[in-house]
Amino acid sequence: LFGDIAYLDYRGKLFHQALNQEPYCSYEKLGDFVDHPPLVLVYPGIEHNSGDVHAKMRGKYLEEFKDFRGDYDTAPFLVRQMKLIGDTAWRGKIALLNSDWQGFGELMNENHRLVNAMMEYCGFQAGAGEVNNQVIQLGRELGALGAKLTGAGGGGSVFFVTSPGGEEELASGLQKKLKKLGYEQAMVWTPSIVRQGAVILDRW
Template sequence: MIFSAPARVNVLGNPTDALEGAYAVISAALTLRAYVEIKQSEEELLDLFKSCLLVIKEYFPEEYRRIGDRPVSCKYWTEIPREAGLAGSTALTTAFMYGLREVYGLNRRKLNDYILAELIQRAEEKAGVTCGYADRYVCLMGGLAYMDFRGKLYHRPLRKEPLTTYERLERYVKYIPLLIAYLGVRRSSSSVHRKFRSAYMKELELVKKEVLKPKDAKILKAMRIVGLTAMKGKYALLEENWTEFGRLMNINHKWVNIAMKLAGFKHGAGYYNNAVINYALRKGALGAKLSGAGGGGSVIVLVEPGKEENFAKDLEKYMKSLGLSSSRVFRFRLSEEGARSEKI
C-alpha cells in the first residue's frame, strides 16, 4: 500500500513552534508530496522509520502488539526538493507513520491525528533531529493553519504538555499571492535548529536563575516579537490585507536574522537567504522571509495579487546570477489534504 504526506511552508511566526520560543505559527501544506510504500519484508528500515516503531512501542505497547514481530519495510520517493526548508524528511516520516496506522489497523481513537503528530515529533527527536511541532501537524493534517504552541517549549513526554491547537483557516482564505524561492543550497535544518535552540534555552535558563535580567535577554526578546507576528497576522490574513501581512513577514525576518546572529550564525539567517530577501523587497515585494531553518533552504516572497508570474521570472534570474544553479521559484499551491492513502 502507498501513502503520502504534503510538504509544508511556514508563512508567519516561525520558528516559535516550541523551538526558539513557544508562541504561534501560521503554516500551510503544499501540493508537493512525499510517498512511502509499506510492505512486509526483511529489508532494512531508515533510522527515522525505526524510530516511529520505537515510539509506538514506548507509548502504546498494546497497539504495537498489532505490528508484533512482523517485519516492516518500505520504499520511498518524494517530489519535495531535498533540504529545501519545506519539511521534506518530516513528510516522509508522516507518510510512514500514517501508513502504519492504516496497514496494521491501529486504534484511531488512541492514535488520533493529534497524538500521531506528537508521536512523529518524538520519533524524529529520538532519531537525533532537533525539531518543533509545526511540520508534524501540517504534514499530517494539511490545509492552512494557525497553530498555538504555548506550553510546549520543553518537549516533555506525551500527556505532560498540551496538544497543539490547530485551527484550519482555508475555509476563509484559499489564495495567498506567495512565491517560494528554493535556493538549492543544501544544509541540515536540524543542525541549524540545534545550535539556535541551544542558545535560546541557555538564555532562558539564565533569566530563570536571575543571572540575566529579562531586559538583557536579547534572543528571548527577538523571538517573542517573532511569535507575536503570527498572532497579529491572523487578522491580516483573514482580511486578505496583504500589505499588512507583508509588513509582519518583514518584522518576522528582521528579528529572526538578529536572533540568529546573537546565537552565533555569522550571516544570521544565511548569506544567500538575506540576499534574495533584500532583492525581492527592493523589487517591490510586500514581504519576504525564511520558510524553514535558514542557512539555505527556501525563502517565501509575498507579492501583489496577479504579479506572481513576472516576479517569479525576475527572482529566478537573480538567483541564477548569484551562482545558485539549482535554484527555482514556484507559486504557492495549497493542499487541503494532509497524509492520505494513494490509489494505485
Template sequence: MTIEAIAPGKVIIAGEHFVVENEPGIAAAISLYAKVKLEPRSEKEVIELYSVNYNVLNKIKISEINKERIECDAIFYPFFRVMQIVLEEYGKLPSCKIEISSQIPPKAGLGSSAATAVAFSAALLKAIGAEVDLDEVSELAYEAEKISHGKPSGIDNTVSTYGGVIVFKKSEGFVKLDEVKYDEFKLVLADTGSRESTKKLVEKVRRLKNEYDEVFMPFYHAAGHLTIELAKKLSEGDLVAVGELMNVAHGMLYSLGLSTETVEKLVFTARKAGALGAKITGAGGGGMIIALTTPELAEKVSSKLLNAGAAWVKIVNVIEEGVAVDEI
C-alpha cells in the same frame, strides 16, 4: 480497484525555532503534492513498493512485515512502519503494488516525507476497507515521520492531512484558520541551492538562548505575538500587514544568524520586484525562501528570483484541502 491518494506539502510562514520554547507558529498547505497509487496484484500475500522519484522497487511478503528487521531500501522504512501498525490494528493488508511519487523537493523544509506518509496512510486504509479518518491518517503519518526524523514536531503531517493555514503551539496543539481568502494571494518559493544541518541550526539558536536567557525570552515572546498577529491579519485579508509581519519575522531569524548572503539577495530581490513580504521558511542557513505576492505580480517576482540566481523557483497556492483519496 485502483486507489489514488494525494497530500500537499507545507511552508512555515512564521515561528521557526521559536516553537521549541512553546511559542506559536503558523504553517500552510501548498499546491505541491505527494501521490500514492495502489493497485491490486495477482501474486498473493505480496506488497510491491515502487518509488518513482528514486526509481527503486522492493517486494516483501505480508507475512514478514511484522518482523523486527525488514530487508528493504531505507527510503521505504517509514512506509513499512505504517503497514506494521495497520496490520496490527486491522489484521490484514492488501496484496498490491504501491507507487509513490512527489512533486515536493526533498530536504527543502516543504514537508515532502510527511506528505508521502499521509498519502500512503490514506491509500492503505482505503484499500483495506477501513474508514479514512483524518485523525488516524495523521497519527499513522506521524509514526512514519518518527522513522524519518526521530523526534518530529508533528506540524508537517498535521498540515498535510488537514490542509489550510494552521496555527500550532507545542503545549496546545493546533487550530485551523477560518475565513482565509485563498484566491487573493500567491506564494513564490525560491531555493538557494544550499543546505545546512537543521540539527546544527537548532543547537546554534539554543546556545544563544541559553547564554543570553534574559535577553532572549522577551525576544521569543515577541516572535509569538508576531505569529498571532499575522494569523489575525491573514484571516482579515490584510495582505499588506501580513507581508510586513513576514519581513519582521525574517529580520528576527536573521538576527539569530540563520540567514546567508544568498538568502538576503533573494529576499530583497523579491521585495524589490513587488512582493508584499519575503522571508526564510524553515530552519534557515540557506534552504528556501517564500515571498507573498498578489496573483498579478507572482510571475514577475518568480522571474526576478530566477535571474538573481535561485536554484529553483515555483509559484504555489496556499490551499484549504488536505489529503484526498479516491478510487479510479
C-alpha cells in the same frame, strides 16, 4: 500533511515533556476564511542541516530562559526576541484573515529581521544566511511586499508575498536574477494550496 492553510500554536511545549504531560500543538485551519495568498517560493539550491541551527539556538535560548522572571521588557535577548517573533505570528493571522497583504508582508519582513538578528547573536556570522538574505533583498527590489525563511535559516527556502496577481511576474524576475548571479540550482514556484491534505490510498 493535513492540507489547507493553518495557524499553529506551540505554546507550552518548550521542554519536550512526555506525551500527555504537556499541551498538544494547536492546529487551526483557516482555508474557509482566507483567499488564496499571493505567494512565491524560492529554493536557492543551498543544502543545510536545520538541526545544526536549531541545536545551537535552542541551547542558548534555554540558558537565557533560566534567568527570565516574566517581564519581557527586561528579559534576556533571545527570550525577548522569541516573544516578538510570536507576536508577528498572531498579528500575521489577523492580516491573513483580512487579506491585508501589505500588512502581512510587513510582518514577514519584521519576522525575518528578528530571526536574522537572533542568528547573528547566536554566532552565525551571516545571520539567516548570506544567500537567503541576498534572495530576500532581490525579491524586495522586485516589488515583493514581504519575505521570510520557511525554516531554520542557513539554507533552505524563502517565501515571498506579493500583490494579488503579481506572483508570475515576481517569480519570473527572481528566476532571471538568480540565474544571472550564478545560482544554477535555484528553483522558483508559485505554490498552490491543497485543501484536502494527505490521503491513505492503500494499507499494507
